[in-house]
Amino acid sequence: MSRAAPTPSQAAPERALRMVRAACPHDCPDTCAMLVGVRDGVAVQLRGDPAHPTTSGALCAKVSRYLERTYHPQRLLRPLRRSGPKGSGLFEEVSWDDALHDIAQRLRALAAVDPQAILPYSYCGTMGLVQGESMAARFFHRLGASLLQRTICATAGAEGLQQVLGGLVGMDVEQFAHSKLILIWGSNSITSNVHFWALALKARRAGATLVCIDPWRNDTARRCDLHLQLRPGTDAALAYALMGELVRNDWLDHDYIERHTLGFAALRERALQWTVQRAAAYCGLQPEAIQELARLLGCTRPAAIRLNYGLQRVRGGGNAVRAIACLPALIGAWRDPAGGLLLSSSGHFAVARDALERPDLLGGRHPRSINMSALGDALLHPGGGDFGPRVQSLVVYNSNPAAVAPDGSRVLQGLLREDLFTVVLEHFRTDTAELADYILPATTQLEHLDVLKSYGHRYWVANEPAIAPVGESRPNTRIFAELAARMGFTEDCFGDRDEDIAAQALADDPRNAGLDFATLRRQGWAKVAVADAPFAQGAFPTPSGRCQFVWPPDLQAGLDALPQVIPPYESAQGDPQLAREYPLAMISPPARNFLNSSFVNVESLRLGEGEPLVLLHPEDAAPRGVADGSMVRCYNQRGEILLRCRLSEDTRVGQVVAFGVWWRKYSPLGRNVNELTHQRPADLGGGACFYDCLVEVAAA
Numbered sequence: 001m002s003r004a005a006p007t008p009s010q011a012a013p014e015r016a017l018r019m020v021r022a023a024c025p026h027d028c029p030d031t032c033a034m035l036v037g038v039r040d041g042v043a044v045q046l047r048g049d050p051a052h053p054t055t056s057g058a059l060c061a062k063v064s065r066y067l068e069r070t071y072h073p074q075r076l077l078r079p080l081r082r083s084g085p086k087g088s089g090l091f092e093e094v095s096w097d098d099a100l101h102d103i104a105q106r107l108r109a110l111a112a113v114d115p116q117a118i119l120p121y122s123y124c125g126t127m128g129l130v131q132g133e134s135m136a137a138r139f140f141h142r143l144g145a146s147l148l149q150r151t152i153c154a155t156a157g158a159e160g161l162q163q164v165l166g167g168l169v170g171m172d173v174e175q176f177a178h179s180k181l182i183l184i185w186g187s188n189s190i191t192s193n194v195h196f197w198a199l200a201l202k203a204r205r206a207g208a209t210l211v212c213i214d215p216w217r218n219d220t221a222r223r224c225d226l227h228l229q230l231r232p233g234t235d236a237a238l239a240y241a242l243m244g245e246l247v248r249n250d251w252l253d254h255d256y257i258e259r260h261t262l263g264f265a266a267l268r269e270r271a272l273q274w275t276v277q278r279a280a281a282y283c284g285l286q287p288e289a290i291q292e293l294a295r296l297l298g299c300t301r302p303a304a305i306r307l308n309y310g311l312q313r314v315r316g317g318g319n320a321v322r323a324i325a326c327l328p329a330l331i332g333a334w335r336d337p338a339g340g341l342l343l344s345s346s347g348h349f350a351v352a353r354d355a356l357e358r359p360d361l362l363g364g365r366h367p368r369s370i371n372m373s374a375l376g377d378a379l380l381h382p383g384g385g386d387f388g389p390r391v392q393s394l395v396v397y398n399s400n401p402a403a404v405a406p407d408g409s410r411v412l413q414g415l416l417r418e419d420l421f422t423v424v425l426e427h428f429r430t431d432t433a434e435l436a437d438y439i440l441p442a443t444t445q446l447e448h449l450d451v452l453k454s455y456g457h458r459y460w461v462a463n464e465p466a467i468a469p470v471g472e473s474r475p476n477t478r479i480f481a482e483l484a485a486r487m488g489f490t491e492d493c494f495g496d497r498d499e500d501i502a503a504q505a506l507a508d509d510p511r512n513a514g515l516d517f518a519t520l521r522r523q524g525w526a527k528v529a530v531a532d533a534p535f536a537q538g539a540f541p542t543p544s545g546r547c548q549f550v551w552p553p554d555l556q557a558g559l560d561a562l563p564q565v566i567p568p569y570e571s572a573q574g575d576p577q578l579a580r581e582y583p584l585a586m587i588s589p590p591a592r593n594f595l596n597s598s599f600v601n602v603e604s605l606r607l608g609e610g611e612p613l614v615l616l617h618p619e620d621a622a623p624r625g626v627a628d629g630s631m632v633r634c635y636n637q638r639g640e641i642l643l644r645c646r647l648s649e650d651t652r653v654g655q656v657v658a659f660g661v662w663w664r665k666y667s668p669l670g671r672n673v674n675e676l677t678h679q680r681p682a683d684l685g686g687g688a689c690f691y692d693c694l695v696e697v698a699a700a
């Protein structure tokens, strides 16, 4: 297919196809550049931009269906107000004026007592900097509402990486095509990062070895040359064992270590304590597999690690990332553009956060901060003490907490509080929207303007509105600006148009090399100005400028400053009593046809996924009398769900894999996998621990 350049709309004849540049808004490392074909005001085709280097003309299974999502018969078209008891599903249509007037009045009354009783709840339904935390953040800052710690996905790993490398920085994903060894660590790339997988395949055609480190033999693991199928939550021990082997065999880059790292002597000593045998027993691996991987790491140039967020959804997740992030410096892998590690590329983008979010509007107030991964507890807290006022209003946008937040029965109980005033900005009547007092229809990516950075590649991508808003839907920015006006907020920033906000997003910084939004939207996408091999000469963005094997604040406090090996809360090591009662470790990785809970209501994709499934090893099925294809109860101290069981040797003995994240309303008993997960935080960054979970399974 030839490349279609966007043609000016005014010149286009009536029936001509107009191509509009867009960006995939979804929470995925790939942030694809897209082209939308519009005819007579209707989006009729959508494809990946063939000229964009990582998108390469291809979209994933889900986003290829984005038109079905935008024009879905169940799209919310008008504001809705609850007209029956919470959870009854009874709503009536109201005008925007009435809805906004009433919401502003309710929020104003609460704010007059204590604005912290109002909690915004949002995540990455859209990754757009405009429709994400811009006008919304301004609104809540001006209001003085509670702050939200956005921990549900990545903060444990982000904090871990920050301690070692100094930020969310690392390899350029395009360079993986030239690596000779690629470790895919804690990631099912084919499902959740498919454009990276294309680069890994390119490397393999040029002779690279691909290794997968994952407790589940997923699609990606099956296609790699080597798979280390470790116990969940044991990655730090594996990393230490690899370091130990690098030391014993002297597969080290002494010059790089000397000049560009901090704390090698201590790390070396700790690593030697993790003998291959000890780690093999701890991780549930064969010692030979660890030795083989160490040899590959020590003897292959360039060696690259595609670390991802799957492994940090456990109690020790932050420290696991720390331990793994030490590996490339030991072998001097950073010297080569195709060597090193990539967890996230976010930190290579210079975003003017303060201009977008305007924390100055807090005006010296310091509202409390609530961890989004413990939403159930927050909603059920009676208020008082350190917690502060009871949460009396929840304003949800870009998220579906009733489905995605852990400890779902507590979340649901909280959302069912008759006295909780809940407003949900959405495209659909999600599980969360069903429990709202007001549902406000929001525009999709085809209907609004935005600008995106990426956490998997290094391109800014612009998104032009391709079509007029469907129904009476409005962009998040407009909804919050209109609420601000009704609240009497008069600051100029509430009058910014989406174009203004997009322009403000790009910071004046050498990494943007003078790029402005006007240029970006003309080009569609633009690469940040960052060196191919950013740490070839050290210069890590840490306070020491070095790769930090030890965390200096811990050193100064006299604490153990090295990465720690921390067992999951729910594991034989972490809680032997609990492990006897609920002996199966449950992980709940993404389903290929869904994006977290987005797309579950797109019929073609839901049919592709079938029904909520759990994989159980035949050796675990036999003593439980569970047959392949039967329904099983999956339960623990927090709850119970029903799943279709598939017997599979792709999971470990003692481990089940249940796919996320189904909507409750499409799940048996109206409950999904998060009925079983807990709200306790990871070691760093307050991160969620979705894959730190023990369960038992029985025939239903």
Ligand SMILES: Nc1nc2c(c(=O)[nH]1)N[C@H]1C(S)=C(S)[C@@H](COP(=O)(O)OP(=O)(O)OC[C@H]3O[C@@H](n4cnc5c(=O)[nH]c(N)nc54)[C@H](O)[C@@H]3O)O[C@H]1N2
Pocket: 027, 028, 029, 153, 185, 186, 187, 188, 189, 191, 192, 193, 213, 214, 215, 216, 218, 231, 232, 233, 234, 235, 308, 309, 310, 311, 312, 314, 587, 589, 590, 591, 592, 593, 594, 595, 596, 597, 661, 691
């Ligand atoms: N199709 C699809 N793509 C997605 C998403 C989606 O829902 N669907 N979600 C998007 C989002 S929000 C994110 S954050 C990314 C996440 O993408 P990734 O960071 O790649 O992580 P996950 O896909 O969550 O999990 C990947 C793998 O981690 C493994 N894993 C679980 N526990 C452990 C462990 O303790 N150690 C190791 N080594 N591996 C473990 C799981 O078995 C799974 O195969 O993907 C994005 N892409």
Ligand SMILES: Nc1nc2c(c(=O)[nH]1)N[C@H]1C(S)=C(S)[C@@H](COP(=O)(O)OP(=O)(O)OC[C@H]3O[C@@H](n4cnc5c(=O)[nH]c(N)nc54)[C@H](O)[C@@H]3O)O[C@H]1N2
Pocket: 027, 122, 123, 124, 125, 126, 131, 152, 153, 397, 398, 399, 400, 401, 404, 405, 425, 426, 427, 428, 430, 442, 443, 444, 445, 476, 588, 589, 590, 595, 596, 597, 598, 660, 661, 673, 674, 677, 690
């Ligand atoms: N058990 C288990 N639970 C998990 C995970 C797991 O692996 N296992 N993964 C976790 C991870 S990594 C993440 S990131 C979270 C994700 O959790 P969420 O960020 O809540 O992601 P989604 O479920 O995709 O819900 C996003 C919602 O935003 C809406 N939306 C999209 N664009 C817009 C917009 O422009 N305006 C408005 N108003 N709404 C919009 C969509 O319709 C959708 O309903 O889930 C977490 N939950």
Ligand SMILES: [Mo]
Pocket: 027, 152, 153, 154
């Ligand atoms: Mo995520």
